Amino acid sequence: MSLPCNSTFPAGFIWGVATAAAQIEGAAFTDGKGESIWDRFARQPGKVHGGDTLDVACDHYHRFDEDFALMASLGVKHYRLSISWPRIYPDGDGELNQAGLDFYARLFDAMARHGITPWVTLFHWDLPQALEDRGGWRARETVEAFGRYATTVVQAFADRIEHWITLNEIRCFTQLAYGYGLKAPGVKVDAATLNQIYHHALVSHGLAVQAVRQYGGPRAQVGLTDNSDVCIPVTETPADIAAAREWYRRKNLHLLGAISNGGYSDEYLERCGKDAPKVAADDFALISAPTDFLGLNLYTGPFVRAGADGEPEEVLLPSAYPKADSPWLHWAPQVIYWGTRLAHETYGVKSIYITENGCGYNDEPVVAGEVNDLHRREFLRAHLRELQRAIADGIPVDGYFLWSFMDNFEWEDGYERRFGIVHVDFATQQRTPKLSAHYYAAVISANRVV
Numbered sequence: 437m438s439l440p441c442n443s444t445f446p447a448g449f450i451w452g453v454a455t456a457a458a459q460i461e462g463a464a465f466t467d468g469k470g471e472s473i474w475d476r477f478a479r480q481p482g483k484v485h486g487g488d489t490l491d492v493a494c495d496h497y498h499r500f501d502e503d504f505a506l507m508a509s510l511g512v513k514h515y516r517l518s519i520s521w522p523r524i525y526p527d528g529d530g531e532l533n534q535a536g537l538d539f540y541a542r543l544f545d546a547m548a549r550h551g552i553t554p555w556v557t558l559f560h561w562d563l564p565q566a567l568e569d570r571g572g573w574r575a576r577e578t579v580e581a582f583g584r585y586a587t588t589v590v591q592a593f594a595d596r597i598e599h600w601i602t603l604n605e606i607r608c609f610t611q612l613a614y615g616y617g618l619k620a621p622g623v624k625v626d627a628a629t630l631n632q633i634y635h636h637a638l639v640s641h642g643l644a645v646q647a648v649r650q651y652g653g654p655r656a657q658v659g660l661t662d663n664s665d666v667c668i669p670v671t672e673t674p675a676d677i678a679a680a681r682e683w684y685r686r687k688n689l690h691l692l693g694a695i696s697n698g699g700y701s702d703e704y705l706e707r708c709g710k711d712a713p714k715v716a717a718d719d720f721a722l723i724s725a726p727t728d729f730l731g732l733n734l735y736t737g738p739f740v741r742a743g744a745d746g747e748p749e750e751v752l753l754p755s756a757y758p759k760a761d762s763p764w765l766h767w768a769p770q771v772i773y774w775g776t777r778l779a780h781e782t783y784g785v786k787s788i789y790i791t792e793n794g795c796g797y798n799d800e801p802v803v804a805g806e807v808n809d810l811h812r813r814e815f816l817r818a819h820l821r822e823l824q825r826a827i828a829d830g831i832p833v834d835g836y837f838l839w840s841f842m843d844n845f846e847w848e849d850g851y852e853r854r855f856g857i858v859h860v861d862f863a864t865q866q867r868t869p870k871l872s873a874h875y876y877a878a879v880i881s882a883n884r885v886v
């Protein structure tokens with residue numbers, strides 16, 4: 437008798453891996469690429485761990501063919517990657533760099549040869565520095581420039597790409613970058629400017645959707661990748677679930693809430709007060725145009741319970757609570773179940789892809805040709821069990837992309853923090869699949885949690 441907990445995933449379930457251009461490509465100033473805000477940020481003292489830069493990274497720019505061969509050897513058939521805007525438009529706008537388009541054409545050709553389907557993110561944080569110099573995401577001009585860049589890329593690759601992701605994690609390149617100054621460009625703007633930046637990100641998403649609809653061809657699919665704030669009910673009882681639902685609704689009001697609502701809610705506008713964003717007449721027609729799927733990056737989340745009067749109340753993490761080496765990444769596998777369930781219930785999303793999930797650790801040495809990351813295998817297995825539970829409960833999750841294919845430039849943490857299932861020796865560029873890579877290969881091949 438086959439036990440339900442060992443059942444296979446639905447036929448056609450998408451198993452993939454993910455990366456982003458700035459984190460792996462290197463070749464930061466090669467073939468006409470312009471400077472990005474991360475190239476600049478990494479050169480400012482004290483911003484990135486160890487003074488690491490993106491100049492070489494995994495040298496994927498020159499090694500993509502071997503990387504795809506390795507990917508294919510693990511049975512990975514779907515790969516989420518991003519395109520570097522400053523490779524295509526070195527100044528963000530204006531002159532097109534044909535060599536940049538040619539690079540991605542070679543890359544997609546190589547993927548096709550290795551039987552790997554691309555899922556392309558148009559913006560994963562590497563804003564051209566030239567645009568930042570003219571106001572960056574504070575300026576509506578950047579939104580228009582993004583629309584032109586997105587149109588160029590979609591037109592160039594419509595014959596090869598069917599899956600498009602507009603933006604990666606609005607909260608990170610707005611709030612964390614311009615609000616807290618932790619990510620490039622590393623500034624702290626006032627509340628009104630930050631709300632305007634959020635709004636500009638939403639309009640940019642809308643312009644990319646429009647570009648895919650106009651030029652992507654009949655089979656093209658498009659969606660946003662969001663890192664919604666997700667919480668986990670401490671007990672799965674009606675009171676705590678209701679509290680979690682309310683916490684989730686409030687926290688995501690300004691992004692997924694506004695998109696699904698077709699405008700900013702009164703509740704959000706009251707919260708903004710005098711700092712509310714300026715909205716042009718047709719903005720929400722763009723922002724709220726239907727998409728084909730929602731991408732969710734799910735890593736962790738707080739635990740919430742019903743407090744007095746059922747009000748959501750976060751339960752603080754005690755010091756003994758398990759974490760990865762990334763200090764923000766505490767162990768909470770149910771984020772997969774509740775992240776997808778709350779999105780489905782709250783916004784009526786019909787198709788969800790988990791576009792990232794994974795964990796970051798520091799010391800994962802290669803010993804006798806092997807990397808023993810049993811900790812990551814355990815992390816994956818626990819999260820995949822929650823994915824299976826979500827699917828069993830009828831939540832429409834159609835795919836899962838593991839972050840990341842290989843160790844890479846982990847933003848402000850530099851190369852210290854490793855998220856890959858493939859180990860990269862950054863001195864030699866040697867790749868070594870970790871124990872978790874062999875585990876994930878077995879999951880893909882069996883189409884179930886093994």
Ligand code: GBH
Pocket residue numbers: 456604605608612618663733735764792839846847855
């Ligand atoms: C993703 O972000 C990114 O898309 C990806 O590029 C990255 O490599 C990967 O995850 C791993 O980090 O400093 O306390 O304010 C993940 C979501 C949310 C993780 C914000 C870091 C910083 C929290 N990120 N978080 S804090």
